[in-house]
Amino acid sequence: MYDVVTFGSATWDFFLDLEDFRVIENEDFVTGEGLCFNLGSKVEIEDISFFSGGGGTNVAATFSNQGLEVAYCGGVGKDFAGKEIVEILEERGIVTDYVQQFEEKVTNRSVILTSEGQERTILAYRGASELLTEDNIPWEALEAKWFYLAPLSGKLGRITEQIVDYAAQNNVKVAFNPGSSQLEFEQGKMNRILEKVEVLILNQEEAAQLTGLSYEKEQAIFKKIDRLCPGVAIMTKGARGVVVSDGSHLYHGDPLPADIVDKTGAGDSFGSGFVTGLIETQEIGYGIQLGVANATACLEEKGAKNGLLESEQQFRKTKVERESL
Ligand SMILES: Nc1ncnc2c1ncn2[C@@H]1O[C@H](COP(=O)(O)OP(=O)(O)OP(=O)(O)O)[C@@H](O)[C@H]1O
Numbered sequence: 421m422y423d424v425v426t427f428g429s430a431t432w433d434f435f436l437d438l439e440d441f442r443v444i445e446n447e448d449f450v451t452g453e454g455l456c457f458n459l460g461s462k463v464e465i466e467d468i469s470f471f472s473g474g475g476g477t478n479v480a481a482t483f484s485n486q487g488l489e490v491a492y493c494g495g496v497g498k499d500f501a502g503k504e505i506v507e508i509l510e511e512r513g514i515v516t517d518y519v520q521q522f523e524e525k526v527t528n529r530s531v532i533l534t535s536e537g538q539e540r541t542i543l544a545y546r547g548a549s550e551l552l553t554e555d556n557i558p559w560e561a562l563e564a565k566w567f568y569l570a571p572l573s574g575k576l577g578r579i580t581e582q583i584v585d586y587a588a589q590n591n592v593k594v595a596f597n598p599g600s601s602q603l604e605f606e607q608g609k610m611n612r613i614l615e616k617v618e619v620l621i622l623n624q625e626e627a628a629q630l631t632g633l634s635y636e637k638e639q640a641i642f643k644k645i646d647r648l649c650p651g652v653a654i655m656t657k658g659a660r661g662v663v664v665s666d667g668s669h670l671y672h673g674d675p676l677p678a679d680i681v682d683k684t685g686a687g688d689s690f691g692s693g694f695v696t697g698l699i700e701t702q703e704i705g706y707g708i709q710l711g712v713a714n715a716t717a718c719l720e721e722k723g724a725k726n727g728l729l730e731s732e733q734q735f736r737k738t739k740v741e742r743e744s745l
């Protein structure tokens with residue numbers, strides 16, 4: 421019996437450190453700013469590195485580091501990156517028996533453009549990860565206490581309801597961190613999913629999108645989410661920490677000071693750290709402390725799986741305050 425089976429993407433991430441670029445303010449960009457290079461010229465890159473990424477495998481790395489029995493169920497391509505990812509997962513003690521290697525598409529790849537002091541920009545290719553279907557999942561073999569659904573992006577989102585239904589029928593607890601395509605599910609489908617979720621993980625934008633409320637309205641957001649989801653609901657707030665609801669109280673966790681090198685994997689490392697803390701102690705306060713410390717450790721190294729805490733490692737515990745909802 422696994423402690424956790426994780427679902428979500430497996431990617432090969434290239435990090436490019438840029439110096440030779442300009443940020444142009446322009447309303448035509450969704451964020452109001454664009455990252456620009458000279459067209460038709462060669463742009464020098466300061467540094468390049470590559471690591472395995474993708475939510476499904478990132479969260480598996482935390483669970484394994486924390487001493488839990490974990491398997492990843494997802495798809496890669498029949499290519500170099502796919503083989504490399506499987507090897508990395510095995511070296512980390514993650515069971516890879518349920519990784520499917522597809523021929524139709526190559527492994528997901530992301531190019532992450534970073535520069536000191538700037539937001540990162542991600543160019544994402546959705547490859548083999550989205551080819552996983554209900555039929556390629558060896559359901560009977562996935563005996564687990566928890567399923568962790570990292571964002572199932574693109575077409576992979578189709579299998580969300582099957583996974584959650586299977587979990588509900590087989591007494592498996594579900595942690596759910598929906599991606600953008602999943603947040604667009606029609607209301608009825610979303611409600612059917614949320615009522616089977618034990619831990620719902622959202623960032624501010626996702627919480628606002630799910631509820632149709634502005635993210636400053638924390639009380640109202642959680643009252644709405646708590647009606648739809650019987651479990652614990654989390655809203656991570658980047659540099660402003662995190663707030664969690666158990667349906668009767670709100671728990672506020674401060675961020676820890678961080679020497680940020682790379683934000684990739686912040687959400688994954690928080691969510692998986694939180695779920696580990698909950699599995700170990702059933703205490704939301706401890707879940708927040710382990711989640712924040714794991715996310716901070718991840719931010720301080722480049723690559724979504726680097727820096728993650730190990731199970732025996734001491735960590736600084738953030739202050740958690742509780743108020744009635
Ligand atoms: N600038 C920061 N300073 C300190 N801690 C941070 C910072 N950014 C993120 N964190 C930590 O990481 C957690 C998750 O971050 P965030 O809310 O940005 O997740 P996210 O938007 O889901 O990230 P991702 O882009 O990985 O999906 C936060 O709750 C916080 O503990």
Ligand SMILES: [Mg+2]
Nearest residue numbers: 623686687688
């Ligand atoms: Mg996220």
